[in-house]
């Protein structure tokens with residue numbers, strides 16, 4: 001017997017229209033079977049949405065209708081009046097339990113007859129056809145609360161064409177892109193459904209509130225993980241005993257090891273943040289030139305995520321006097337860097353990168369003879385800015401992703417650091433991107449500057465400073481969820 005107060009939603013429709021994708025998004029579960037092959041889902045499977053061990057609602061993934069027309073014919077032949085429609089559907093399922101021909105129909109109708117609400121999914125990129133009428137009619141006969149969702153799989157646009165037929169069968173018709181639905185849109189779906197079923201109003205509204213809290217907590221925990229990573233990476237140094245401290249080639253090799261360790265720290269932070277958002281096996285594509293693991297130290301990554309020379313001067317990180325000797329890059333910062341092409345980037349950026357010492361490397365004598373290199377920490381004041389910018393870019397991508405996506409997370413795609421404009425990799429000149437620095441209010445900017453500057457000087461952060469840093473990160477997030 002199902003718990004009548006636990007909302008259960010059966011996702012139904014034609015085969016291959018994104019039913020399982022919607023289940024995956026709404027249950028935040030990447031294990032749901034999704035594929036371009038029609039008929040992937042052959043039996044029902046329940047996916048509970050749980051937060052802190054409490055199930056908020058469950059979603060039932062079902063196979064697509066296979067013989068809706070024939071099923072409806074049977075029902076019409078066995079029905080005398082509208083008052084017996086639901087009983088007729090029940091009789092249909094009972095009669096055809098063992099009938100292979102109506103296996104899909106019996107599967108998908110069972111949870112609905114057990115009390116599940118209906119989310120009927122169609123693909124708005126393909127045209128409406130009368131073959132859908134039988135499906136919608138059967139669902140109406142069950143008398144269960146229902147909502148229609150227009151998914152978008154391909155490029156076609158038949159949304160208007162669908163409105164009329166769907167409107168005849170469903171009180172609520174929503175556009176809901178299974179793969180791209182924002183978090184806010186997902187919440188709206190739940191609250192929309194809460195209007196349809198009296199006994200679920202309270203549990204679904206509570207579910208929406210709990211999901212919002214969960215999201216807030218995920219972002220907050222991520223911000224602490226990021227803060228701690230900034231500190232750990234800025235403090236990191238590598239000690240290597242050496243018999244020949246003058247050997248530059250060997251030192252270069254060890255410096256590379258040092259860089260790799262930093263990259264690994266960043267990568268493991270990303271993994272932890274992904275797990276917070278319930279992505280366990282997320283594949284990441286970091287091969288793009290801007291964001292690859294190796295180029296944590298590249299000039300392009302530094303000029304995009306770090307402060308521009310002007311910003312460094314403004315914040316007092318480097319002296320104003322140095323400004324005169326450097327190529328003037330103007331106040332455009334990021335946009336200008338990219339707009340001017342790689343040649344200008346290297347010439348211009350190289351000048352001010354060069355003016356700053358990157359990594360502190362020392363040779364120490366060992367008590368029992370011999371020496372050791374101490375490589376690190378990174379002392380360039382831009383380093384924490386670069387790390388923070390990269391981490392927030394990653395966090396932004398996660399906030400905008402849904403669990404229905406099975407492709408790799410491409411960090412440079414649609415790069416848009418603080419939600420302040422779209423970054424266009426193909427045509428950087430068209431970008432309206434703003435750096436983290438530019439997107440901050442003056443007061444926050446100077447707070448952040450103070451904190452990052454402490455970090456860069458390897459000073460420990462007090463608990464209150466760690467919270468301040470986390471708060472600044474969190475404040476940048478809300479708009480990413482819309």
Ligand SMILES: Nc1nc2c(ncn2[C@@H]2O[C@H](COP(=O)(O)OP(=O)(O)OP(=O)(O)O)[C@@H](O)[C@H]2O)c(=O)[nH]1
Nearest residue numbers: 015016017018019020021035036039040041178179
């Ligand atoms: N681009 C895009 N593709 C989508 C979207 N939703 C689903 N798809 C793709 O459409 C195909 C079918 O998606 P499924 O979620 O498996 O569809 P289904 O209705 O459960 O299919 P069956 O179980 O076979 O009935 C998959 O290749 C999905 O990746 C979407 O919102 N955008």
Ligand SMILES: [Mg+2]
Nearest residue numbers: 019020040041
């Ligand atoms: Mg499926």
